Amino acid sequence: MKLLIALGGNAILRKGDKGSVDDQWKNINNAVEIIAKSIESEDNMVITHGNGPQVGYLLEMMHSMNSERALTIDIADAMTQGWIGYMLQQSFSNYLKDRKTISVLTRTLVLDNDKEFSNPTKYVGSYFTRDQAERLSKEFGWVFKEDPRGGYRRVVPSPMPVDILEIDIIKKLLDEKYVVIAAGGGGIPVIKRKDSYIPVEAVIDKDLASSLLATKIKADKFIILTDVKGVAINYGKKDEIWLEKVSVSELHDLYKKGMFPEGSMGPKVLASIKFVESTNGIAIIGDLDDARNVIKGLSGTVIVP
Ligand code: ADP
Ligand code: MG
Numbered sequence: 001m002k003l004l005i006a007l008g009g010n011a012i013l014r015k016g017d018k019g020s021v022d023d024q025w026k027n028i029n030n031a032v033e034i035i036a037k038s039i040e041s042e043d044n045m046v047i048t049h050g051n052g053p054q055v056g057y058l059l060e061m062m063h064s065m066n067s068e069r070a071l072t073i074d075i076a077d078a079m080t081q082g083w084i085g086y087m088l089q090q091s092f093s094n095y096l097k098d099r100k101t102i103s104v105l106t107r108t109l110v111l112d113n114d115k116e117f118s119n120p121t122k123y124v125g126s127y128f129t130r131d132q133a134e135r136l137s138k139e140f141g142w143v144f145k146e147d148p149r150g151g152y153r154r155v156v157p158s159p160m161p162v163d164i165l166e167i168d169i170i171k172k173l174l175d176e177k178y179v180v181i182a183a184g185g186g187g188i189p190v191i192k193r194k195d196s197y198i199p200v201e202a203v204i205d206k207d208l209a210s211s212l213l214a215t216k217i218k219a220d221k222f223i224i225l226t227d228v229k230g231v232a233i234n235y236g237k238k239d240e241i242w243l244e245k246v247s248v249s250e251l252h253d254l255y256k257k258g259m260f261p262e263g264s265m266g267p268k269v270l271a272s273i274k275f276v277e278s279t280n281g282i283a284i285i286g287d288l289d290d291a292r293n294v295i296k297g298l299s300g301t302v303i304v305p
Contacts, residue, residue, distance in 0.1 A: 001042070001220050002044045003045045003220065004048065004221070004222050005045060005048070005225060005295075007031060007047065007050070008224070008225060009050050010027070010227040012024055012050075025087065028084075029095075031291075032088065032092055032096075035047075035095075036092070037292060039295065041098070046170065046181075046217060048184065048210040049084050049181070049184050052203065055073065055124055058071075058079055059073065059124070059154075063140055074189060074190075078105060081188070085105075088101070088103065089101045089181060099177065100179070101179040101181065102173055102178050103184070106182045106184065107187055107189075108190070108212075109161070110161060110204065116158050120143055120157040121157075122158035122202075123155055123263060128144070128151060132152070143156075158203055159204065165190070170182050174217060185204070186209035186210075187209050189202040189203075207270075210224070210271060218279060219279070221284065222275045223284050224272065224285045225286065225287070227288065230244070230300045231246075243301045246301060247303075248272075248305055255270060268285050271283075287299070287300065
């Protein structure tokens with residue numbers, strides 16, 4: 001079985017954590033241990049991960065220390081692939097001793113006319129008050145929006161991923177039975193002009209990039225592990241209904257009705273739809289803490305052709 005497992009923010013930081021390195025190791029080791037126990041020895045596996053809080057943290061840190069020397073968002077994206085990729089690689093080597101793990105710095109192609117470049121929507125980094133946001137906006141030219149979760153946060157473009165540039169090496173490593181960590185944080189965004197690649201300052205949605213990568217490696221299952229037990233209709237309301245097994249066409253109809261919010265469940269649902277429609281594989285969205293059952297399709301929302 002070929003699997004692509006996308007890890008959400010809770011694999012690195014949990015609600016209430018201070019975010020210390022100890023917290024991060026604890027969460028990563030916990031996630032990797034669950035995954036290591038859940039897969040079969042013959043499974044081939046790519047792991048992807050998000051980077052929203054981490055990329056925001058790096059950018060804030062660099063700007064507060066010396067804004068003239070602050071690195072650009074694409075480089076911060078690459079730094080988070082190194083940071084989180086290293087932690088996962090380290091952890092997998094302890095929990096899956098009979099397998100080799102490698103993280104691949106991955107670039108993702110986006111289109112330079114993507115509408116996100118003029119209307120950014122992706123929240124990164126900390127929550128600020130309105131006054132703080134206004135000050136940072138003046139100082140660094142950052143764009144802020146009110147986050148529905150409370151407070152003001154910086155927003156950056158999140159263009160649609162169209163290609164994974166390191167796909168050939170990812171496939172080769174998979175054939176060699178490596179556990180491959182790739183497309184971290186959605187990949188480092190680049191555009192193509194004539195025959196050159198040019199980096200752009202953006203953060204690609206990790207679920208949409210994971211969907212593209214899962215399609216390209218022809219995964220049998222695309223598994224999104226997050227901090228809820230699956231996809232709900234009327235989430236958080238009295239008449240909330242959790243979806244167990246759902247056909248891709250049924251989910252597509254619900255998606256088109258705007259049932260799932262952007263920035264959280266929306267991209268996961270869209271990523272799953274795209275994968276199932278283009279491969280006839282299965283996508284599952286479920287709780288990281290129940291990964292063993294989610295990977296088997298016994299828990300979570302299972303999206304079928
Ligand atoms: P991750 O970091 O794993 O990518 P997100 O925070 O982006 O996770 O998305 C998961 C969150 O989506 C859940 O914690 C939940 O609060 C929220 N959510 C919004 N709408 C829904 C829905 N319809 N069904 C389930 N969860 C939803
Ligand atoms: Mg999250």
